[in-house]
Amino acid sequence: MCWQFPLLGIVVDFGHYFVHRAMHSKFWYEHIHYVHHSLNDGGPLTAYYSHPLDFLLGITAPVVLGWWTIHGDLKAFLVYVFLAQVGALYIHSGQSWLGNKWHYQHHAKLKRVYGLFGISDFCLK
Template sequence: MIYDVPEELLGTFVPIMVYWVYSVILYVMAGSVLEKYRLHPQKEEDDKNIVPKKEVVKGVLLQQALQAAVASLLYAIIRSKFESAAGGQSSVVVVAVQFVVAMVVLDTWQYFMHRYMHHNKFLYRHIHSYHHRLVVPYGFGALYNHPLECLVMDTIGGVLAFLVSGMSPRAAIFFFSFTALKIVDDHCGLRLPWNLFQLLFSNNSAYHDIHHSLHGSKYNFAQPFFVMWV
């Protein structure tokens, strides 16, 4: 526990809080001090997107509720495993390896699921097209998806990354918070020259913006970390 709050609870809800804090900060700043770094003017966002922000917020909250429910169930099932290992602490090297493994697993799962949802006309029309209602993306719309896509691509991908990497609930707090920051940054609609996500990852906001454009939906399927599969 951290300050008497179960780590499983923190691992479930801290990434959600990180998602909203970071996305709202970027969205507010995009309309003021960071406006010169926008990839698209505000008018394009207003004209091209075909879903109102109220619906985006509702859709994201639904997805996060589903993810929280699955995470709570997963932690309940495997709690005994972590209770028996509660006395041990993983080294920094072990945690770093777990992070890399989790990134590769999540990236691989989501890439192939994402690509298939584009190439299968039925799945694209009825499921993945929800996400592409945001032709000009913004941060808090990063997780705006059809609930089935949320389950298949995001939630199952996260569960696989957690289980295959063997990370602890404590490590999961940091990994999924980092992932939340990354996916928000990829959808923020800003090209920031000093942003470490955009400097260190080829798969960044400018790269993903091409995918959301009307002419780029058949390109740049990579997400959320690498471009190794493209």
């Protein structure tokens, strides 16, 4: 079960990267993704402030497809989802003691950081 966490994290990171990058195209940003970026002041619940389609395509789909791709264990999937939610709340919390400044730069300047963990951003520069 433990091997599934890093593998799922990598698959989800790349899935989120491609969807998030598409959401920053003119059409998708103006109609869908702008909702999430309309709150720049932070706060944990900002993680969930998004258009339903943005949440479905950018958050839910990569996790479910990632789990399906690696043929993951249900318990591992549920633990991953829980930890991912804690992480999402943290990076939107306003705290910067564990290196989440890149996320605030993305929100403030729409800087080109699209992945969740930086793996896909590093590989696809």
